[in-house]
Amino acid sequence: MKKTHVALGALLAALAPAALTAQEVTLRLSHWVPPTISPATKGIQPWAESVMEASDGRIQIDIYPAQQLGRAPDHYDMARDGIVDLSYVNPGYTAGRFPIYALTEVPFMADDSVGGAQAIHEWYAEYGAEQEMGDVKVCFVHPHAPGAFHSQVDVTSPDDVKGMNVRPAHATMARFVSLLGGGPVQVPAPEVREALSKGTAEAVTFPWGSMYDFNLTDEVPVHLDMPFYLSAQVLVMNESSYESLSDENKAVIDDHCTPEWSGRVAQGWYDDDMAAKEKLMADDSQTFNTPTEEEVQAWIDAAAPLTEEWKEAVSAKGHDADAILAAYKEALAKYDADY
Incomplete structure (x- = not known):
C-alpha cells in the first residue's frame, strides 16, 4: 500500500x-x-x-x-x-490636559447621553x-x-454643598465643588466606596448605575433628581x-x-x-429630592463661571473658544441632547 x-x-x-x-x-x-x-x-x-x-x-x-x-x-x-x-x-x-474636551464636563450642557455621545464625537x-x-x-x-448628586444628607441647592467633601466625577466637577465651597476628594471610580466608608467623602457625583456597580446604596442613599453632568x-x-x-x-x-x-x-x-434609577426609586431606603424650578436655575447660575473659565483656558491655547462653544451647542441641539 x-x-x-x-x-x-x-x-x-x-x-x-x-x-x-x-x-x-x-x-x-x-x-x-x-x-x-x-x-x-x-x-x-x-x-x-x-x-x-x-x-x-x-x-x-x-x-x-x-x-x-x-x-x-x-x-x-x-x-x-x-x-x-x-x-x-x-x-x-487628568486636569488641564485636554482643555477643549473639558467642555463636555461642564454641568447643565447636555441632558441626554445617547444623542450627546454622537454630538460629542462629531464635534470633537x-x-x-x-x-x-x-x-x-x-x-x-x-x-x-446624565449623572446625579448622591449624598448622605439632603442636598437640593448649591448652598448645601458648602463645607461638604465630595468625590467629583472629573476635574471640571472638582472645580465646581470648590466654587460651591465644598472640598473635592479626587479618587478613581473603583476607590469611591472606600473613600465614603472612611468618611473621606460625604457625597459623590456619579451615574445612577454606579450606585449598584460600586455598592454605594448604603453609603449615599440621598439623591438629587435632576440631570447634573456628563462624564x-x-x-x-x-x-x-x-x-x-x-x-x-x-x-x-x-x-x-x-x-x-x-x-x-x-x-x-x-x-x-435608567433601570438602576427605577430600582433605587422603588427602594424605601433611598431618598429622592426633586429640586424646584428656582433651585434648578440656581444650579445653572452657579455653574456659569465654569464656562467662562473653560473659555479662558482654551483661548490661552490659541483656540477660538467662542466658535468651539457655539459648535458644541449646535451639535447637541442637532442630536436633541441640549439642556
Whole structure:
C-alpha cells in the first residue's frame, strides 16, 4: 500500500477553525472598569465583539479590565506609548490636559447621553481631536446617562454643598465643588466606596448605575433628581497599531470609530442607568429630592463661571473658544441632547 505523508503544519491548518486561520492580528484593550458592570458589558465588550465579527476573525481583541495593566489616569499614555493597542480613557482624570474636551464636563450642557455621545464625537472630531489627541486614534465616545448628586444628607441647592467633601466625577466637577465651597476628594471610580466608608467623602457625583456597580446604596442613599453632568469616556487606539493593520482591517476599525457607534455604545449604558434609577426609586431606603424650578436655575447660575473659565483656558491655547462653544451647542441641539 502506498503511504502518503502530510506536513504537520498543513494538517493542523486543515483541522483548525476557519476563524483562527484567518486571524491576522491580536489587539490588547485595557480599561479600568470591573468586567461585570455596564460600561464594560454593554459598551466596550459589544464593540470589541463586533470588530472581531466584522473582520471575520482576522482581528482578535483581548480585553484586560479593572486596571490590570495600569491605573485609570494612565490609560491615555498607555495607548499613546504602545503599552496597549486600545485603552478606555476618562479625560477628566487628568486636569488641564485636554482643555477643549473639558467642555463636555461642564454641568447643565447636555441632558441626554445617547444623542450627546454622537454630538460629542462629531464635534470633537472637527474641533479638538487632532489638536489634543492627535497622537492616538479616537474610536468612540462613551458617556453615561446624565449623572446625579448622591449624598448622605439632603442636598437640593448649591448652598448645601458648602463645607461638604465630595468625590467629583472629573476635574471640571472638582472645580465646581470648590466654587460651591465644598472640598473635592479626587479618587478613581473603583476607590469611591472606600473613600465614603472612611468618611473621606460625604457625597459623590456619579451615574445612577454606579450606585449598584460600586455598592454605594448604603453609603449615599440621598439623591438629587435632576440631570447634573456628563462624564464622557473615550476609547482610543495607538497610532502605530492602527497603521500596521492591513487596509481591509483598517476599514473594519474605521467603520467602528464613528458617531453612530458612539451612540450605540452609549445606549447600553443609558438603559442600565435608567433601570438602576427605577430600582433605587422603588427602594424605601433611598431618598429622592426633586429640586424646584428656582433651585434648578440656581444650579445653572452657579455653574456659569465654569464656562467662562473653560473659555479662558482654551483661548490661552490659541483656540477660538467662542466658535468651539457655539459648535458644541449646535451639535447637541442637532442630536436633541441640549439642556
